[in-house]
Amino acid sequence: MRRAGRPRGEGPWPWLAAGSLALSLLMLAALLLLLAGRGLGHFWPAPVVLVTLDDGHQLAGQPVREERRRTLEGHWVRERLYRVGNRDLDGEAWRWVEVGRIVAEETPEAWAVIERRRWGELIVRPLALEEAGRRLTEAPLWSAFEARLERGRALAEERDALREEVIAPLARRLAAGHDDAAARERLVAAQARVAELQAAMARDVLVVESAAGERLSVPLAEITAAWRPNAMSPAEKLLAWGSNLWHFLSEGPEAANSAGGVWPAIFGTVLMVLLMSLLVTPFGVLAAVYLHEVAPQGRLTGWVRIAVRNLAGVPSIVYGVFGLGVFVYGLGGRLDAWFFAETLPSPTFGTGGLLWASLTLALLTLPVVIVATEEGLARIPDQQREAALALGATRAEMLRRVVLPMALPAMLTGVILAIARAAGEVAPLMLVGVAKLAPQVPVDGDFPYLHLERKFMHLGYHVFDVGFHGGDVEAALPLVYATALLLVGVILVLNLTAILLRHHLRARHAAPGTR
Structure with a gap:
């Protein structure tokens, strides 16, 4: 029986939590307003x-x-x-x-x-x-x-x-x-x-x-x-603003990235994140399923879980060094020696590129996907597994047809977190494939159409390069704000897509009492 006194839910802690949330939202809104005002205002035809x-x-x-x-x-x-x-x-x-x-x-x-x-x-x-x-x-x-x-x-x-x-x-x-x-x-x-x-x-x-x-x-x-x-009339200025914004989104950079657009950086960022998601999802899901459903729950499995969670806190530049040594110089150098010996000493895969950047970021976000998926597996009631086995399903059929469909929302939660982290990473990309200027996107009409060995541009690195390596700081500032706002928008679109898919799958496969 609960003691009489202060009603449950009252006190300073709910107000402190609500105030912290409100402050965080206000800071986020202020950041977006700053980026939008300084960035989008750059494209408005100012009077002479x-x-x-x-x-x-x-x-x-x-x-x-x-x-x-x-x-x-x-x-x-x-x-x-x-x-x-x-x-x-x-x-x-x-x-x-x-x-x-x-x-x-x-x-x-x-x-x-x-x-x-x-x-x-x-x-x-x-x-x-x-x-x-x-x-x-x-x-x-x-x-x-x-x-x-x-x-x-x-x-x-x-x-x-x-x-x-x-x-x-x-x-x-x-x-x-x-x-x-x-x-x-x-x-x-x-x-x-x-x-x-x-x-x-x-x-x-x-x-x-x-x-x-x-x-x-x-x-x-x-x-x-x-x-x-x-x-120009206000309507003409509005049309000019839209045209300037479209050119910024659809054209390539000019004048050492201090002018022009950011289309190659948009394409490179989205393509790298999609490839990273395709690479990290199956490995992360398989690892989580093994740890939670297959492996004996002993001391060794506990140590593995602790190691996986610790990997999530390793600085990203360490992953970049690992990717440079193992993927670029190790795997890429061997691929060049086996299949592209006639082009040496000019490397084909033995230098930074889209493939190695995607693999490095997949390795960086792998712990996030494992942890999120395993937590989703832990929330599935044991009665669902027992019912499937009691109806004659094998353990593999139970995992494939019952457990994994119900864990899909948790998998997508891990993918969402992985996208949010990988899309904004810059430090490892500087070592494994990002370029200051790559006006040609790594997709064209020549076989194999998608060229994973090519370098690519990235919105995060573009912000860094324009803001700190440009010769004209005043001209670079609006582009930095506009590109940062665009990077936030790209991450938001990718996350919203995964969130909507997760919501659909949760409504379809959630067990009774877990929605």
Whole structure:
């Protein structure tokens, strides 16, 4: 009989638990808001401001933020950071301006932001269009420029398609020893067409002027995008934001990862996690079934369980070193000696790649899957096993048709935990296959289609590389926030998929009284 006194459930502990949960949720929401605000805001077309200083000089740029800064004389002043671009003209893409020195600010519609393949952005005023050295009189200027830029993009798409679909396959065929006159003729014709496209793309030039009065001729072939933010309506800015976000998700990196998109990193992350899940699930389930259902429950089995749980706490870099020594140099070196001796000393499997990274992370997450599966097996009532055996089922049939289906939700719980840990790991990948820049995904139309020996890009490593190895910290920060938000989103989608599948299987196979 319970003693009279404080009612059960009251006291500080429930409130402490609830407060801790609320604080954790608030911190998570604050983190996501920070990533979303700093990351997604990077793709919004910010206005271009023409600033006139007290000494008469002018600059054109996009305001970023304001800070109180201490001068060399010890005074505190408020300064504003502008993204001015024009690195090849002015030598700096960012400029701090003391707010007190600003005399006037304007937002003229004629000023444009132009993205180039080299040298980054230009913030300039377009003056004229030239074709093969001849100035054009097409009006209005911006409409004519957009039409010619779109034509240049179509020519670039045709050129890239010829290179990837015609020239590269024919070159590989001829290099393999298939001497075919028709193939040589097709290769020569395709190369001539590419030369024509290159010449057509190089003839159009845009003449621009900076705020300092410097003029520059920019070939349209070097321009990837251009817009006039001051002349755009809110709807046009929203469409431009969506387009910029789509390019970030669907294109490859540019300018040493400081520009462009992250599609190869998205593909590499998802593919590596899927391969890791396919590798770790059967081994983890078999190990858990053996420990709980087959092995004698003695001291040795207890020690094995303790060892498995301790492996879950080993630092991930240790697994990376193990993968480098055993998988890359050990197994990969032997595979090269047996099957790819003609390519040595250039390794095929004896270097980091997708396969070794997936195996290393599978080894890293194996204890998580074993523990989760064994706990799920322990929750299955013994009556279910005894009933199956009493009906004439063998022990193998009982495990296969009764126990394992009921343990599927626990298996998927282990897989969910494994995905959550593996998708964000970076340290072991640096040793066993991740690359700073691998614009080509490891899947193509050449046999065997999935190239497990190739290096790949990863969102976590991309965040590390852009944030700490980039030359322009201010330009890298928004990309770091956007890529981190994308990594959280990828992990969330993978986990939600596994959670929905687990819920479906739990509702289908759960025993009475265990739901």
